[in-house]
Amino acid sequence: MFEIIRDIGAITRKTEIKTNAEFRRLGLANNAFIYVIRTYEKPGMFLGELADSVQIDRTTAFRTVQKLVDSGYLRLEDDAKDKRLRRVYVAAKGKAVYPELHAFEQHSSDTLLSQLTADEQNELKRLLSKLVY
Template sequence: MFDIIRDIGGITRRIQSTSNTEFRKFGLGNNAFLYVIRVYERPGMFLGELADSLQIDRTTAFRSVRKLVDSGYLELQDDAKDKRIRRVYVTAKGKEVYPKLHAFETACSERLTSRLTEAEKARLTKLLAKLVF
């Protein structure tokens, strides 16, 4: 069973390596592109929600968001009701690069699952959901 986890890790590392090379030219290496994608698709998340959606610790998420704010891809806004909460939004610069990020993500997904039937894809989705802890 351990080989399955190693295979999943290997797939993840290959995608990350390719994406980091691809998006370094935008200043989005080190998986920073994932933040832009998630925030674009769910604008207004607070930092904890973003960290949870990426399955990373909040300190790492905050540090990465700060860098993306400094580079102009994301912006933070205080919550209207609770000033302790900062919500994350994509800037115009982030919106401009999103189609390239999404196309890459889509192409990777299609390439990885191209030999699976629709039934196998559905089964894989269910099985992977059981692995998340």
């Protein structure tokens, strides 16, 4: 059954190649666009929470966030109650590109799932949620 995992990996790699090529012109290649999307959709996550949400090791996530801060897509703020935490927010540049990022993500999702009925999509979601990773 390892073919299933290989298929999931192939879908993931093809999707990453397309999105990285699409957003390279914005300086959001190497999956950096994911950080902007997640932060826009859930502002104020602390750095570790964001790393966990994109399922990237924290060191890599922290470096990527810093690059996005330096390039004006994200901003960091110290937590008001716990000074050890830094919270991540989308900066103006990130807000400006979010609609394009979201539209591309939606189109990719719609295309990928277009051959499945609504019931099949729900079943796929249910089955994937049972996988431990």
